[in-house]
Amino acid sequence: MTRNGVRIAGCIFSFIGFTAQAQVYPSTGTGWVLPGSWEAPLTTSRFDTANDVKRWEAQHADIVFGSMQNKAINQQLISMGYMYSQKLDCKPSKPSSWLSQHAQLAGLEFEDLFLHFAEDTQLEATSISQGLKYLLEGQAFHLILIRNGNYATARLPLNLQPNDELVLISSYPSNSLVIEADIAPRVEQAIALSSPSEGIAQWQAVHSDWQRVQGKWLGSLEVQHPWQSASARIEGRELNTGKQALSDGLQVWMLKLNWQAESKVEQVAFKPWLDYQDQRLVIPGWDAENDRNQDGFISDQEFYSRKNVKASARFRHQARLIPAGHMWPGTCWYRVNFGNKLLNDLHAKWYRYDWEQQGLSGAYNDDMAKLLGRNQFTVDTGGQLQELPLKAGNDESSLYYAKQMAAFLKLVKAQTQTHWLAANISDLNLWHYDGWPRELRDVVDVWLREHYLTPAMGLDRLYRYWDNFALAKLGDKSLIMVSVKSGRSQVAPLLPAAWHQDIETGLALYYLFNIPQQTYYHSWNAGFYYGSGNTDEKNWYRQGVPKNWVYQPSAMLEVDIGQPALVPKGHRVVYWRNKTKDIDIKAKTSTTMLGDTGVVPANWFWLYRSGWGSNFPRHGVIARQYSKGLVVYRAMNEPNNPAFMQTEPLRVSLPGDYRRVMPNGTLGEPMRYIELGGYEGAVLKKVE
Structure with a gap:
């Protein structure tokens, strides 16, 4: 039972049945943003366990931006999962795994799902995210030790015996190895079965030329068989020691290394193709005409006689777009290509599959103003795109890409039958932002207005905040976040009255914007790190209590003030x-x-x-x-x-x-x- 004791049966997707609860509070809807990481409270007897906190959250909101991480609870609410349709992670995660496997099954080229530079491109990047080290250091996706027929994760440094073997599993092909060991290894290449999603058929010897440079072995590989990805399994056995992406079907490239004598191995990596120096990242461009035999790899012979000397990528994946200098800490992203109809359809099916698995009603797309413009690509030289007749790093390409993205999101809605496709735009006024075409605005049903209202926001911002009411006129819904940023609690963070007054003022401000059945209220602290964990000394006057519980003024919300009404007679209109x-x-x-x-x-x-x-x-x-x-x-x-x-x-x-x-x-x-x-x-x- 909900707080109201009423539930309304409904159905968002044709394939997902769900139960949506009646509105929790009488005068407005409420919501959570990215709940999760529930903890047992430390300084209140209101809850005993983390599950008690989670249960309370499920009963005190109507919608969720994110997931309650429980399919049944998600189906009780309107839960919009998190999506970032314009990127895939450099280090593959669940979406990449599913998409690569199903592209293989459908006979589609997975690499077509990415945008590529058509020429060598230098990007300004004053700082580099730690997540980019996966590529800059040429890291393997997974490394497995085979000893006496047993598989184990290889953790370097490692002392190898003569019959030991290392399986190098990579999310991209490479012809250059960097090995730090006593002696250089022998190398074998994985040859896929006729159905690569079933795994590999055999290992085939690879000719390798080794040079000793500064204590490391640099190896150049000459394969006899075209580079081909496959599932990480052989003879029905998974070549996997705990990597979830491999279990999810990620298609990978594999090499097997073995040494003829005992050897201590300090490093096993690929030679990086990205170059980051002096706050500049150089990404090589790809031109298919340089690959004369069309095997997907530019050999040395082809490289030194290539037709387009402005494109130096050896493999096409090396030219993928990376918004260097503009990614969140710890992340690394590739920009997605929305120009391939068949892959768009597959990509949309991924969201249908994912939402069904989680019991979601839809999802919200983050950073939809961060596409191909200068706020993502600061181009010094190059920048020409392979899939678009434009260069990265300007308003024209960003607008073109935004329209493609809108068409893709429209396809997602058709596949899922959702009416809960959302976007985070913070306080961005879409009528003032030229980089957001009408097509993109029209495809979105729900808006997350992150940190939209604050206690000390002042009158001038109120005069200009008409866009909430314009979005409502279009029939859209919005979650309006009220934060305590710059309020009394920021001046006196240890004063309980300051926090409570900020939240009270925030609710009053929200009620100025409340539109029944179209807006949802969320109260938060001054930061941008969300979750359901406990407070600390930085975000509440008392540590160890659940954040959403203390920030939401539940007792005030329970007071029925009715619905917005007309201006009383005799009063001047704002x-x-x-x-x-x-x-x-x-x-x-x-x-x-x-x-x-x-x-x-x-x-x-x-x-x-x-x-x-x-x-x-x-x-x-x-x-x-x-x-x-x-x-x-x-x-x-x-x-x-x-x-x-x-x-x-x-x-x-x-x-x-x-x-x-x-x-x-x-x-x-x-x-x-x-x-x-x-x-x-x-x-x-x-x-x-």
């Missing part, structure tokens, strides 16, 4: 402002149009304002009427001014008799006036 370098349009928040853009009326009005000479005063108290309540917020134009927090309380009249909703859910005494400090908001319940 204006919206749509100001860019080219236009400056204003309109009352009670209207349905802002210029030529349709909006849902917000019906904000003034309880107090400093003068009537301008439609946008520098100080005032904005309010919004509800059928059973009222919400108010006092601010100045300027945001995040600590001095304004210390200003004297301002007493303003209310349009009737109200009782203040306290942080613990109790109601204050009936009143017709309220006193508000600087950057302070309040939720009020109408006296019946």
Whole structure:
């Protein structure tokens, strides 16, 4: 049973049955963002175990951006998993494993799923993510020791006996090895079965030329059989000692190394093809005309007589696009190609499979403004793309790619039948951002407004935040995150009253934006690291309590203030402002149009304002009427001014008799006036 004791049966996908709970709270929907890593609380008796916390979260939200990591719980809510459709990880994970296996089964070229540079390209990268070391150091995906017929993970350094063998499993082909050992090994190549997804048929000797350079063996391989990927298995036995991606079907390239005498092995790697020096990353370009025999590899003979000397990649995978210098810490990404119809269809089927496995209703795509533009590729030289008639690192290519991405996401929706395809745009106004085409905006159903509202955001931002109501006019839904960033709790982090007042003000601000059945409320701290773990000294005045539990003002949300209502008679309406370098349009928040853009009326009005000479005063108290309540917020134009927090309380009249909703859910005494400090908001319940 839910808190309300009601559940509504429904079906999001034709292949997934789920049960969605009734709205938890009376006046708005609520949601979580990337829950997970649940912990047993340390300083509260409210919960005994991590599962108790998880159960509480499942009962106190309507939607989830992410996953509850439990299929049954996901199906009870509207759970939108995480997706990043424009990238695949350099070090393969579950999506790459599934896609590579099914591309093999369908007779498709997996490499076509990536974008490639058509010419050697130098990218500016003032810093490099640790995740890129996988490629810069030529790391193997997995290394297995075979000793006396037993398989074990090889952990270097390793003392090898004469009959020992090392199986080098790689997520990409290579013809150059770097070995740090007493002597150079013999090398054998894995030859795939007629159905490579079934594994390999045999090992075939490879001629290798070795040179000793600075204590390491550099080996150049000459294979007799074209490079071909396969599943990591032989004679029905998995060549796998714990790598989940291999069990998930990742297609790999394998070499077997053995030494004729005892040898200590310190390093086994591939010679890197990427060059990072002086804050510049050079990625080689690929030109198929250089591969005269079309075997997928540019041999030495072909390389030194190649037609296109501006493209120096030996294998096509070496030319994949990497947004160097613009990736999250610890990550490494390749940009996905959306121009291949058959692979797009397979890619969309991956999401259908994945969502079904997890019990998800859809997913939200992150970083949709980070595609092929300068915010991802700072090109010094080169940059020409193989799959697009453009270069990376400019607005034109980013816009072109965004339209391709929109078509792909439309295909995902067709495959999954979801109405819960979401995107994280933070406070980005899509009507002001040229890099986001209308096609991309139209394909999204739900928007994550990360850190959209903050206690000290000020009036100027409120005047400009009409885009939430424009998205609602399109029929879209939004999760509006309220954070305590720059609030009182940031000035006095150990003061309980400061935290509670920030959250109370945040809820009042959210109620200014609440649109029934279309917006969802989420309260968070000042950081961008989400989860369901316990608080620490940086994000709450007390350590060891569940974050979502303390940030969500559940007791206040349980108070029914009804639905948004019209502006009370006799009160001036607040204006919206749509100001860019080219236009400056204003309109009352009670209207349905802002210029030529349709909006849902917000019906904000003034309880107090400093003068009537301008439609946008520098100080005032904005309010919004509800059928059973009222919400108010006092601010100045300027945001995040600590001095304004210390200003004297301002007493303003209310349009009737109200009782203040306290942080613990109790109601204050009936009143017709309220006193508000600087950057302070309040939720009020109408006296019946």
